[in-house]
Amino acid sequence: MSFFQTGLTGIVVVIILVLLRVPIAVSLGLVSFVGFWFMLGGTAAWGLLTAVPYDFAAHWTLSSIPMFLLMGYVCYQTDLTKGIFKAARAWLSFLPGGLAIASIFGAALFSAAAGSSLACAAAMGRIAVPEMLQRKYDPGLSASVVAAAGTMGSLIPPSIILILYGIFAEVGISKLFLGGIIPGILTMLGYTIVILIRCSINPKLAPPVEEKITNRDRFMALTETWPVILLIIGVFGGLFAGIFTPTEAGAAGAAMSFVIGAANGKLNWNVTRIALVDTAKTTAAIFIIAVGANLFTRFLAISGVPAAMSATVIDFGASYLILVIGTALIFLLLGMILDPLGIMLLTLPILLPIFEASGISLIWFGLLVTKLVEMALITPPVGLNVFVIKGIVGDAIPISMIFKGVIWFLVADLFVLALMIAFPEIVLFLPELGQ
Numbered sequence: 207m208s209f210f211q212t213g214l215t216g217i218v219v220v221i222i223l224v225l226l227r228v229p230i231a232v233s234l235g236l237v238s239f240v241g242f243w244f245m246l247g248g249t250a251a252w253g254l255l256t257a258v259p260y261d262f263a264a265h266w267t268l269s270s271i272p273m274f275l276l277m278g279y280v281c282y283q284t285d286l287t288k289g290i291f292k293a294a295r296a297w298l299s300f301l302p303g304g305l306a307i308a309s310i311f312g313a314a315l316f317s318a319a320a321g322s323s324l325a326c327a328a329a330m331g332r333i334a335v336p337e338m339l340q341r342k343y344d345p346g347l348s349a350s351v352v353a354a355a356g357t358m359g360s361l362i363p364p365s366i367i368l369i370l371y372g373i374f375a376e377v378g379i380s381k382l383f384l385g386g387i388i389p390g391i392l393t394m395l396g397y398t399i400v401i402l403i404r405c406s407i408n409p410k411l412a413p414p415v416e417e418k419i420t421n422r423d424r425f426m427a428l429t430e431t432w433p434v435i436l437l438i439i440g441v442f443g444g445l446f447a448g449i450f451t452p453t454e455a456g457a458a459g460a461a462m463s464f465v466i467g468a469a470n471g472k473l474n475w476n477v478t479r480i481a482l483v484d485t486a487k488t489t490a491a492i493f494i495i496a497v498g499a500n501l502f503t504r505f506l507a508i509s510g511v512p513a514a515m516s517a518t519v520i521d522f523g524a525s526y527l528i529l530v531i532g533t534a535l536i537f538l539l540l541g542m543i544l545d546p547l548g549i550m551l552l553t554l555p556i557l558l559p560i561f562e563a564s565g566i567s568l569i570w571f572g573l574l575v576t577k578l579v580e581m582a583l584i585t586p587p588v589g590l591n592v593f594v595i596k597g598i599v600g601d602a603i604p605i606s607m608i609f610k611g612v613i614w615f616l617v618a619d620l621f622v623l624a625l626m627i628a629f630p631e632i633v634l635f636l637p638e639l640g641q
Contacts, residue, residue: 213509273456327356350611541582
């Protein structure tokens with residue numbers, strides 16, 4: 207069997223293992239090791255298995271991942287998000303579905319301090335869903351809006367997904383962060399429009415909030431957002447002012463979150479312990495999948511499959527639109543059976559060389575991938591954000607009702623995706639401006 211045939215066989219075997227529900231990290235690592243053995247022999251296979259994980263995990267840029275996760279978990283455990291929702295509610299509750307819209311704006315702001323969609327969904331779900339249910343909001347709307355709003359944590363910087371993509375694609379993480387700002391705002395506005403339309407047509411979904419909120423109340427509520435606002439300004443101000451790099455920004459953000467949590471009177475040993483343990487668990491889960499993907503990338507590179515596929519696409523003359531639509535369909539289908547991180551790291555070794563050879567901006571492609579990954583977080587039957595919200599609401603809301611509710615937000619996501627494809631400058635404007 208030639209190297210090329212071994213590579214193709216490896217791809218097929220990985221897909222079969224994933225469909226059999228074998229963990230994706232195990233699937234990628236096992237197939238890569240066996241593939242190395244067939245192509246290079248046992249000694250080389252063992253050598254790569256021992257060297258690649260260490261070389262990858264020791265990558266300096268990866269240290270920002272646990273730091274940004276820690277920043278998000280400290281914010282979550284010290285209740286720094288409560289002020290965000292309270293302020294959004296004070297300013298937006300007069301609108302149709304005002305509390306649901308407040309959840310969207312609150313999640314967008316928290317995303318800029320968390321870097322994790324799951325952390326964002328958990329934080330906002332714990333605060334916003336009970337309040338909406340108390341105000342007689344439709345249960346499906348209450349749960350689904352927070353599940354969808356949490357996905358913005360993948361797109362709005364600092365994003366763990368964007369950091370990992372930047373490392374694999376070898377593109378500037380700062381540029382990816384800048385590229386995610388406008389799509390993130392468009393996603394927020396798209397979700398808001400969905401709520402406004404639905405609640406205007408059917409007011410029973412979201413009864414008006416019957417309480418008098420004065421302008422003084424609104425401005426007083428803004429004062430409670432200072433912890434997160436200060437954190438965001440500190441991280442992004444220092445990052446874009448050149449005071450520290452994207453890698454160092456994670457550590458700076460984590461340190462600031464501890465200081466702000468302590469100043470807010472919410473930090474104690476138990477909170478610190480929980481935040482550190484959650485950070486360690488999530489970091490380990492991300493790294494083991496990433497190591498498997500890195501092994502798979504090496505395996506495919508040695509087999510020559512990506513180069514052959516790139517040459518075939520170029521010879522075939524596939525247009526920009528065909529490439530993008532094909533990629534979108536692959537991600538949307540995989541989103542039904544795989545977790546978002548697994549989708550990205552499984553497909554990048556194959557897709558990156560094709561898009562690079564086609565002359566398509568890898569910064570734009572990174573934001574396209576991130577948007578598709580974001581959609582996978584609420585795609586049935588493996589929408590992780592939906593399960594996070596289900597864990598919060600328990601038996602009060604059936605999971606089928608939550609999945610039914612997120613379909614409306616997936617429509618908004620598809621519209622934003624179409625805009626990104628039709629007008630790439632939506633993504634590239636800020637990164638090019640920053641050059």
